[in-house]
Amino acid sequence: xxxxxxxxxxxxxxxxxxxxxxxxxxxxxxxxxxxxxxxxxxxxxxxxxxxxxxxxxxxxxxxxxxxxxxxxxxxxxxxxxxxxxxxxxxxxxxxxxxxxxxxxxxxxxxxxxxxxxxxxxxxxxxxxxxxxxxxxxxxxxxxxxxxxxxxxxxxxxxxxxxxxxxxxxxxxxxxxxxxxxxxxxxxxxxxxxxxxxxxxxxxxxxxxxxxxxxxxxxxxxxxxxxxxxxxxxxxxxxxxxxxxxxxxxxxxxxxxxxxxxxxxxxxxxxxxxx
Numbered sequence: 001x002x003x004x005x006x007x008x009x010x011x012x013x014x015x016x017x018x019x020x021x022x023x024x025x026x027x028x029x030x031x032x033x034x035x036x037x038x039x040x041x042x043x044x045x046x047x048x049x050x051x052x053x054x055x056x057x058x059x060x061x062x063x064x065x066x067x068x069x070x071x072x073x074x075x076x077x078x079x080x081x082x083x084x085x086x087x088x089x090x091x092x093x094x095x096x097x098x099x100x101x102x103x104x105x106x107x108x109x110x111x112x113x114x115x116x117x118x119x120x121x122x123x124x125x126x127x128x129x130x131x132x133x134x135x136x137x138x139x140x141x142x143x144x145x146x147x148x149x150x151x152x153x154x155x156x157x158x159x160x161x162x163x164x165x166x167x168x169x170x171x172x173x174x175x176x177x178x179x180x181x182x183x184x185x186x187x188x189x190x191x192x193x194x195x196x197x198x199x200x201x202x203x204x205x206x207x208x209x210x211x212x213x214x215x216x217x218x219x220x221x222x223x224x225x226x227x228x229x230x231x232x233x234x235x236x237x238x239x240x241x242x243x244x245x246x247x248x249x250x251x252x253x254x255x256x257x258x259x260x261x262x263x264x265x266x267x268x269x270x271x272x273x274x
Contacts, residue, residue, distance in 0.1 A: 002028040002035050005190055008183045009207040011174075031202040032194050037070040044071055057271070065242040072154070078141060079133045081126075089125050098124060109137035115241075117234055122204060155270045156249040157263060160240065163255065171236060172229045178207065179225060187211050206231045 001010045004027045013023055024047045029035060048058045060068055093101050099118045105127050106113035116123045130138040161167045187208055190196060196203055198212055207228045214224035243249070250266065252259045 001026045003031050003202050004029065005193070006031060006186070006202060006205075006208070008178050008181050008186050009205065011178075030194065031190055031196060032200065034201050037067050038075055040067045041071050041075070063239040063243070065239070065246065078130055078138065082129060082133055085129050085132050086125060089128055093121070093125075101125075101128060104128065109139050111139035112137060115139075115238065117238070119231070122201060153274065155267065156246055157266070158243045158246060158249045158251045159254040159259075160243060160251040161255065162253050166255070167236065168233050171232045175207065175225065175229050175232060183207060184211055184214075184221070187215065191215070206235060 001012050002025060003010065006012075012026060013021075017023075018026075025040070025043055028043065051058045060071075089101065098121050102113060102116070102118040102124050105116070105124055108131055109127055112127045116127060118124075127138045130136075130141065134141070198204075198209070198216075203209060203212055210219070210224040210228040210231065213219050213227075214221055219227070243251075252263060
């Protein structure tokens, strides 16, 4: 949601929702730019301070758990990007394919490979880059610095669907609704407005990546939709893994009709004690 003009594919809140419930950190950058956990921390901290200064409580929503943990505990002290190393990795990927590099990562850093999908080029590249620059697995270094990431006073509420098949059906329906809302046309407008290419982080986002291939003639529209839905399901599985590992979280089933009342009660109870 930080990308301007990428509204449908990121499920950005509507103007009506924003008028009722102000959101922050939306529409910060152009699709040609990159975003990172470090930038998120720099953007989020002053907003949190301003909210607290008004006597309110910052509410973080979504499934980007790495960013949430980074905000709470700081970033792992990893080396900066190295253009020469990345160029070598991209050349190897062009020759052998990203799945081959993912297989290499599985040998050199099995823990990272389990977290990173074989199609997640950006994270595969970063994990192998860190190994080449430091001689140590990225998972080992992240574990050192992100250990005990959550603050004891935070209230961590997790919506954890029990019925995965129903979840997958809803994910598919949600993507079809995005298509009806004009996701393909949104991507066409972005391509006409900006100097975009398939390697940009914004264009590697689920939905945009698959529809980009379609516009380039690589797949039919139906094939692109099918691939986007599969990628969404894979991402959801990774999110569920992260959420289950969240320390001291309180889980609720979103399909249980009593969940809204229970969450509201828990929030009131927490607020009274803080």
